[in-house]
Amino acid sequence: MSDETLMNAFAALAQPTRLAVFRLLIREGPDGLPAGEIARRLNVPQNTLSAHLAVLARGRLVRSRRKGRHVIYAADLDGVRRLILFLTRDCCHGRPEKCEALVDSLLPACGKAGKKPEQE
Amino acid sequence: MSDETLMNAFAALAQPTRLAVFRLLIREGPDGLPAGEIARRLNVPQNTLSAHLAVLARGRLVRSRRKGRHVIYAADLDGVRRLILFLTRDCCHGRPEKCEALVDSLLPACGKAGKKPEQE
DNA sequence: TTATTGCTTCAATATTTCTAGAAATGACGA
């Protein structure tokens, strides 16, 4: 993944409206929401939101698909994973023991214990 | 963690020089580097770097400590973990099965298999 | 075709950010 895309993702999340959109879409899951519905829920003008959605898409944090006359936006979980992988990979760089502790503390947050007890 | 801090962290990483500083410090580990040394390695003027370091500190991505006449900067791993926890926690929200897959794919990146086979 | 809805794109403006140099300040060690 290029630094370009990476910074686009970070920049996209560094703005209140877009952070709110991101959270909303993550919670809505893969079905997503039409752009107009997002605008209504967050009380943001349609064209303003459209610009923000474009920024989020540029950072690969959301994807869009057409459905009738609606454009449905959904969180791009692959994009989120990319972000996390970057943070952990760089974090592990040369210091795997640090990363271990990090991942350990991460697992309970998912409301489920870790898996894959033995697998390289 | 406040949205404020969260956005500060994302904003801090959405800039080439600061991304480079962050990477450098992550790789240097807890010992960190003096501000002047960072400036020299990345070929950035001292005052410019100082401003960037302040932004990174505001996002809790680096910490500083005094050592003689040097100010040592080091990555703040707690801050990184906070960031990851935010991404995963929000990701899990209502859809733990999605998060599971995400964490599974994350573990191998650390060069070590998961632990904690059974723990809530 | 015409009208309407849903959304995007364009154009313009206001605001913020990045960058760097120069100078002042502060903290420390010799």
Add this chain to the structure above:
DNA sequence: TCGTCATTTCTAGAAATATTGAAGCAATAA
């Protein structure tokens, strides 16, 4: 006190971003 290391404050120009109204495009319904 003097020299070093670092931060802070000012300056200023270039670039990026946020926002809005108006216009444009796509899909549907009449």
